[in-house]
Amino acid sequence: MISQEIVDKYEIVVGLEIHAQLQTKSKAYSSDPNEFGVDPNTNVSPITLGHPGTLPRFNKSTLEYGVRLGLACSSKINYENQFARKNYFYADLPKGYQITQDKTPLCTEGFIDIEDDSKKHKRIGITRIHMEEDSGKSIHDLDPYNTLIDLNRAGVPLLEIVSEPDIRSPQEAYNYLTEVRKLVRYLEICDGNMEEGSMRCDANVSVRIKGSDTFGERTETKNLNSIRNVYRAIEFEAKRQIEILENGGEIHMETRGFDAVTGQTISQRSKEMAHDYRYFPEPDLQVVFVDENYIEEVKTKLPPLPNELKEKYINSYSLSTYDAEVITEEKYFALYFEELTNSTSNYKSAANWMMGSIKSFLNEQAISIQEFKIKPSQIAELIDLIDEGKVSNTIATQKIFPAMLENHETNPRDIAEKNQWIQQSDTSALDEFVNEVLEKYPEKVKEYQDGKTGLLGLFMGEIMKLSKGKADPKLTNQLLRNKLDL
Amino acid sequence: MKKYLNLQDIRNDIDNGILNCVDLVNGYIANIKESDNLNIFLEVFEDSALRKAKEVDEKIKQGTAGKLAGMVISIKDNICYKGHKVTASSKILEGFESLYSSTVVDKILKEDGIIIGRTNCDEFAMGSSNENSFYGNVKNPLDEDLTPGGSSGGAASSVAANLCLLALGSDTGGSIRQPASFTGTIGLKPTYGMVSRHGLIAYASSFDQIGPIANSIEDINLILNVISGKDEYDSTLSKFSEYDYLELVNDVPRMKIAFLDCYLNHSGINPEVKAKTEEVIASLKSMGHKVEMVDFDLLDQLVPTYYVITTAEASSNLARYDGIHFGYRSKNAFDLESTYLKSRSEGFGPEVKRRIMLGTYVLSAGYYDAYFTKAQKVRRLVRKRTKEILKEYDFIISPTTPHPAFELGSQNQDPIKMYLEDIFTVQANLAGNPAISLPIGKTKAGLPFGIQLMADDFKEKSLLDFSHNLINNFALKKA
Numbered sequence: 011m012i013s014q015e016i017v018d019k020y021e022i023v024v025g026l027e028i029h030a031q032l033q034t035k036s037k038a039y040s041s042d043p044n045e046f047g048v049d050p051n052t053n054v055s056p057i058t059l060g061h062p063g064t065l066p067r068f069n070k071s072t073l074e075y076g077v078r079l080g081l082a083c084s085s086k087i088n089y090e091n092q093f094a095r096k097n098y099f100y101a102d103l104p105k106g107y108q109i110t111q112d113k114t115p116l117c118t119e120g121f122i123d124i125e126d127d128s129k130k131h132k133r134i135g136i137t138r139i140h141m142e143e144d145s146g147k148s149i150h151d152l153d154p155y156n157t158l159i160d161l162n163r164a165g166v167p168l169l170e171i172v173s174e175p176d177i178r179s180p181q182e183a184y185n186y187l188t189e190v191r192k193l194v195r196y197l198e199i200c201d202g203n204m205e206e207g208s209m210r211c212d213a214n215v216s217v218r219i220k221g222s223d224t225f226g227e228r229t230e231t232k233n234l235n236s237i238r239n240v241y242r243a244i245e246f247e248a249k250r251q252i253e254i255l256e257n258g259g260e261i262h263m264e265t266r267g268f269d270a271v272t273g274q275t276i277s278q279r280s281k282e283m284a285h286d287y288r289y290f291p292e293p294d295l296q297v298v299f300v301d302e303n304y305i306e307e308v309k310t311k312l313p314p315l316p317n318e319l320k321e322k323y324i325n326s327y328s329l330s331t332y333d334a335e336v337i338t339e340e341k342y343f344a345l346y347f348e349e350l351t352n353s354t355s356n357y358k359s360a361a362n363w364m365m366g367s368i369k370s371f372l373n374e375q376a377i378s379i380q381e382f383k384i385k386p387s388q389i390a391e392l393i394d395l396i397d398e399g400k401v402s403n404t405i406a407t408q409k410i411f412p413a414m415l416e417n418h419e420t421n422p423r424d425i426a427e428k429n430q431w432i433q434q435s436d437t438s439a440l441d442e443f444v445n446e447v448l449e450k451y452p453e454k455v456k457e458y459q460d461g462k463t464g465l466l467g468l469f470m471g472e473i474m475k476l477s478k479g480k481a482d483p484k485l486t487n488q489l490l491r492n493k494l495d496l
Numbered sequence: 497m498k499k500y501l502n503l504q505d506i507r508n509d510i511d512n513g514i515l516n517c518v519d520l521v522n523g524y525i526a527n528i529k530e531s532d533n534l535n536i537f538l539e540v541f542e543d544s545a546l547r548k549a550k551e552v553d554e555k556i557k558q559g560t561a562g563k564l565a566g567m568v569i570s571i572k573d574n575i576c577y578k579g580h581k582v583t584a585s586s587k588i589l590e591g592f593e594s595l596y597s598s599t600v601v602d603k604i605l606k607e608d609g610i611i612i613g614r615t616n617c618d619e620f621a622m623g624s625s626n627e628n629s630f631y632g633n634v635k636n637p638l639d640e641d642l643t644p645g646g647s648s649g650g651a652a653s654s655v656a657a658n659l660c661l662l663a664l665g666s667d668t669g670g671s672i673r674q675p676a677s678f679t680g681t682i683g684l685k686p687t688y689g690m691v692s693r694h695g696l697i698a699y700a701s702s703f704d705q706i707g708p709i710a711n712s713i714e715d716i717n718l719i720l721n722v723i724s725g726k727d728e729y730d731s732t733l734s735k736f737s738e739y740d741y742l743e744l745v746n747d748v749p750r751m752k753i754a755f756l757d758c759y760l761n762h763s764g765i766n767p768e769v770k771a772k773t774e775e776v777i778a779s780l781k782s783m784g785h786k787v788e789m790v791d792f793d794l795l796d797q798l799v800p801t802y803y804v805i806t807t808a809e810a811s812s813n814l815a816r817y818d819g820i821h822f823g824y825r826s827k828n829a830f831d832l833e834s835t836y837l838k839s840r841s842e843g844f845g846p847e848v849k850r851r852i853m854l855g856t857y858v859l860s861a862g863y864y865d866a867y868f869t870k871a872q873k874v875r876r877l878v879r880k881r882t883k884e885i886l887k888e889y890d891f892i893i894s895p896t897t898p899h900p901a902f903e904l905g906s907q908n909q910d911p912i913k914m915y916l917e918d919i920f921t922v923q924a925n926l927a928g929n930p931a932i933s934l935p936i937g938k939t940k941a942g943l944p945f946g947i948q949l950m951a952d953d954f955k956e957k958s959l960l961d962f963s964h965n966l967i968n969n970f971a972l973k974k975a
Contacts, residue, residue: 056595060816062584062697063576063598065730095812097859099836106815157832159820288859290868293701293809296731 038167039066060104085120102146110142135174353390497523502712517549564609588843598695615650645675670921673933677946689734692727700806804871811855896946
């Protein structure tokens, strides 16, 4: 085992390649439906099957989705987009080549902002984002003798997102992937489910002595199927490389796989065995030109992005970074909050409702905010009731909110009135309760007046009981003090 | 059945009540059976052709027949027709049936053309003598010891032997024009991007173009009206692909015509072919056209450039024939890799394998720039120079082939010699412009050879008008 001291001498350098499956209606180069979970080999026309004489037809939605992501990563959008063929044989690749982009990727020079290990802001460069098509799926574990092939996935559009080797730790890789996933979900171009394979990740890992300005030889660990596994694979791979170097060995460029059970990376293919993909311009598709007008058009349709919202919540709404992060984690949750803050300016209270009662309810029911029946305007009204002193926080969360869940049509003010939960703020009614309680506990009154001021809580509690919780606590407190503090 | 040379004659006889489509198709089928030894057809679509003939006869009676009513057409065995076999003359697709129809077939059927069968060709359209067919070579109907040319050798022969009125072939480097030249027929390679390639089994995607072979310019003109034009399935079609000229013009204006010095003085050219070309040039001048010699210094680069790029594209286009999803699978395969190796080794013929290897080589890391990138640069130069000439001149005139049809078996041991068959035809494929071979020449021994005219992109209309005029003039002289 290598000591932590030695490990600390090294710096980990990571670049990630992410494949994001796009949620377009049809495939990248045919009109076959792009849907998940249908019977095998049903979304397959002669084009998907790669039958003789078929030609690809470019799906313009792929381009739009790519430009969306490019803009969200502040990338340069390439004007002249040529497609290329990447040639290799595999059973789930019916044409014997994949249509992708080689020398003219759709987007270049973008970036995504993340937090580093010490929670400081860090910028990760995006080298390129390009359009390509997915292969079919080989299924090795359903039949004991045969590999089964499902071509429903063949031709599904992908964006490949290639980062600069700017990532310096497993945690940064984790944060970067989380950010990319959040982004594609906000843009609604990919569902981001790594477990289902709709987002996949390859990690290029190398190590070098801290302070060195050259990169070490790297390995590529392929097909990592969760953000957690990306973290684990990088952690393992970096340690493995450090151990080799410390023992006087050399790192060889190779492709590795990851075993999620053992947490180890395993060599699959050396550089000598690497494919020569023989990229060349795809002669069956014309060059696609992306002009300024088109880019502007896509730009105007962009949804609010998580980082923009987060900054607004921190800087303009004075929310804590944590609150802002939780609220922007998921698009529609954030959009609910946006609507809520259009109806109330008590942002802090709005945030508390989102992260408290609403989130708990969603978690309990295992539903998304889109299935949540109560309108933001109703929550805003509830916040107003509290702010006006009409109901206490306790009544609002424990009585009115549950009642609204029961019957989401009724507004909170009516519920409160109907159930006589409006706080009693008129002093005559309260006076009676105060007197009643003080008369009931003459000895306690004496003790209080002798200095045991902690007893105030007891009197408050009793008054609350009598008023069935409707007593305005502030007012009650004031009245009590007036009577007791002679 | 009498030999019809154009659709108009057929329509006249139908209108006069002495012919109907069913009899016509039966007549051609009888001819096909009689000339079975020429190996022109790989399959006759007897049922579907007769069914269509019946339908067209009915439509003619009702006055609802389409533009091609009465036209019996053969398709090269690399053009897909739903529910019919298509093999590209390869063992690897033996028995393969297409799930869909090519756009050209759909368009022809919609205009009531009758498709009579699929014609033999070089495997995957790779060859110049039709000797690369897995199903045996085609014999030239004019002389059975000779090649009909290739790769559309069956297509050209089907017209020359009166087995149909018109044939669809495909032209990647001369595969329509060279067999037309060798069989005394007219063959047109349209501008790249004029006719949809959807349903044409690809050889080299940026070169391949479907075109007609026939005995008359009228029929060539008519079919071009039908098969050209937009198709959502082929994104390489040009916005200028619509061709809408049903009438040919008889009186053509005075034209400026170029002939390329290096073509005519090429060392491999047959003296009779050279003499005839010079004679045509002289008579064009006497008709008042301006014919001038023009420099073209890229002749020696044409064939190598063509073979680098076409084989590169072919190596990728033919990757799908892997024994996994369709087509031939070796019985000796025992795992994935051996399925690829054995199916492809056993399924492809030697010339196809040679081109796949060549194409794979020129695209390989370390060789890519020296071959593929360089060839693309030369292709751009060829296109630029050709465009320059065609900006100044209406047409470029040359022989279609350096010599008339050669003997079967005489060249198939020497691939380089065979590749040089394409020397005059590949320019139009590299540059993309249209070119036509006209059956004007004949040797003393009676063998036909073609004169080629090239025009600028999408100038098919003036090319066909002029060709029509030229053929008429030379036909008159002959008489």
